Each structure stands twice: as C-alpha cells, then as structure tokens.
Amino acid sequence: MSKALRARGFPLVLSCTIVLVLMATAGLARAAAGCAVGPPAAAKANIASLPALQWTLQGKTEDGWALYAPLVGHEIGSVCDPGSPGFAGALMRWQMSHKVGVAGVMDAATMQAMNQVWLSRRPFVAASAKACPAPPDPSRLARATPAESFGGKTIELRSGALAAYRAMAAAARRALPQLRSDPRLLTIFSGFRSPEADAARCASEGNCQGQARAICSAHRTGLALDLDLGSAPGDRIDSSDDANRLFISRSAAYRWLVWNAGRFGFQPYPFEPWHWEWTGEPP
Numbered sequence: 001m002s003k004a005l006r007a008r009g010f011p012l013v014l015s016c017t018i019v020l021v022l023m024a025t026a027g028l029a030r031a032a033a034g035c036a037v038g039p040p041a042a043a044k045a046n047i048a049s050l051p052a053l054q055w056t057l058q059g060k061t062e063d064g065w066a067l068y069a070p071l072v073g074h075e076i077g078s079v080c081d082p083g084s085p086g087f088a089g090a091l092m093r094w095q096m097s098h099k100v101g102v103a104g105v106m107d108a109a110t111m112q113a114m115n116q117v118w119l120s121r122r123p124f125v126a127a128s129a130k131a132c133p134a135p136p137d138p139s140r141l142a143r144a145t146p147a148e149s150f151g152g153k154t155i156e157l158r159s160g161a162l163a164a165y166r167a168m169a170a171a172a173r174r175a176l177p178q179l180r181s182d183p184r185l186l187t188i189f190s191g192f193r194s195p196e197a198d199a200a201r202c203a204s205e206g207n208c209q210g211q212a213r214a215i216c217s218a219h220r221t222g223l224a225l226d227l228d229l230g231s232a233p234g235d236r237i238d239s240s241d242d243a244n245r246l247f248i249s250r251s252a253a254y255r256w257l258v259w260n261a262g263r264f265g266f267q268p269y270p271f272e273p274w275h276w277e278w279t280g281e282p283p
C-alpha cells in the first residue's frame with residue numbers, strides 16, 4: 001500500500017481484501033483461458049456424447065454423462081465446461097495415467113474406470129462385498145435437530161457423521177448465498193435406517209430401491225445421509241429419473257459438495273447425487 005493511501009487512513013483490511021479479490025479474479029481469468037487450450041476434436045466429440053454416450057453403471061444403461069460431468073471434472077481437476085478443449089485436455093491426462101480411453105474423448109470405458117475409482121473410496125462397498133455390515137449399537141446414534149432434517153422428520157446418524165455434516169453444511173452456507181436464503185436446502189431427508197424398517201417398507205410399499213433397500217442399504221450403517229438438493233419441477237427430491245438427477249447435478253449446492261465434501265470425510269454415491277457417505281469410521 002502506498003504511503004499516500006496509508007496517510008489518508010486507507011484501511012489495511014480493505015486493501016488486503018482488494019488484493020485478494022484481484023488475485024482470485026486473475027486466477028479465474030487464467031482458468032478460463034486454460035479452458036480454451038486442449039484437443040479441439042476431442043472437445044467436439046465430448047459435446048456430442050454428453051447427452052448420448054451409452055454406458056453401463058451397476059447394470060443399468062445410462063444415456064449420456066452430463067449429470068456425472070461435475071464428478072468427472074473434479075476427478076480430472078478441471079473447472080472448465082465439459083465440452084471445452086481444456087476439459088478434454090485434463091481428461092486426456094487422466095486417461096493416460098489410468099491407461100484407459102483415447103485422447104481426451106469421453107467413452108464408456110473411461111466412465112466405467114472412473115466409477116471404479118469412486119466405488120473404491122466408499123468403505124461401505126468393500127465391507128458389504130464380504131458381508132452386509134451390522135447396524136451400529138443404538139447408543140452410537142445421535143439425533144439431528146428438527147431444523148437439520150427435512151420437514152422436521154426424525155433423523156439419526158452416528159455422532160461422528162452428524163458432527164461432520166454440521167461442519168460441512170455450515171461451510172456450504174458460508175460459501176453459497178442461495179443456501180442461506182433457502183434453509184430447506186441441505187437438510188437431511190434420510191439417515192440411519194434399520195434393516196427391519198427397510199425390509200418392511202420394501203414389502204409393504206414395494207419401495208425397494210432396486211432391491212438395495214431389501215438386501216443391504218448403506219443407510220443401515222448410520223454413516224449415509226440423503227440431502228435435499230432440490231428437485232426438477234414435478235419430481236421428488238429422491239427421484240432417480242434422469243431429468244431429476246441432471247437437475248440436481250447442475251445445482252450450486254451439489255457442485256459445491258463435489259469439490260468440498262471430501263474435506264469433511266464424505267464420499268458421493270454417483271448414481272444418486274443426494275446420497276453421501278461419511279468415511280470417518282468403518283461401516
């Protein structure tokens with residue numbers, strides 16, 4: 001800061017803030033410029049495949065990869081638009097290091113390889129491959145406050161998972177003004193579910209979530225939680241319709257979670273953008 005400004009009492013905090021804003025702006029400008037640099041043909045192919053790529057995720061055929069683009073971007077370390085050359089360049093580097101795919105073009109093999117990486121970060125997946133984890137002792141569960149739960153419903157989680165959720169939700173609200181103006185966003189609509197309650201609901205309502213609820217749901221561990229991230233018009237917040245999942249994937253809240261939830265110990269379940277699992281304790 002110049003002597004003249006200091007002499008006029010130019011506040012130090014304000015000047016530091018201006019420097020930080022300029023640095024952040026410069027960083028964004030550099031990132032935007034970088035998004036134009038990369039293999040243009042691959043970028044063109046990615047624009048075409050975003051809504052159309054046929055690939056298989058856990059036995060289900062997915063149409064396109066647009067709703068997975070935020071997770072892919074985080075994985076390859078790119079904040080660029082998924083149809084940009086910069087994104088294709090970052091994807092190419094990921095493909096080379098994982099020995100899959102071709103030159104920055106998204107394909108089924110790359111999506112499946114990436115999904116394997118995502119699966120490997122969820123301890124519940126490895127644990128349930130051996131035997132379905134037993135639910136925790138009830139004394140290890142803590143109850144969310146009515147303000148933290150969707151519609152004030154009773155939500156229980158392991159205490160460590162609830163503490164991590166609270167820290168994450170507070171950080172998200174500090175970062176995103178739209179979360180502060182809509183307190184319903186980020187509330188929990190499902191936490192711990194006993195195997196007996198899941199089985200009963202599967203039998204009585206036919207609501208088995210593709211048998212996952214009937215067989216072995218991550219919610220039995222008290223480590224999984226479903227967050228209200230909004231929904232497409234006319235859809236439930238937990239609708240697996242492509243339109244709803246795409247809507248959620250484009251929300252600021254989901255994108256913030258993709259880049260930040262890992263700092264709080266949470267990993268995503270890519271097929272259901274509302275479902276997150278805390279990894280701070282074994283299932």
Ligand SMILES: [Zn+2]
Pocket residue numbers: 190219224225226272274275276
């Ligand atoms: Zn869930």
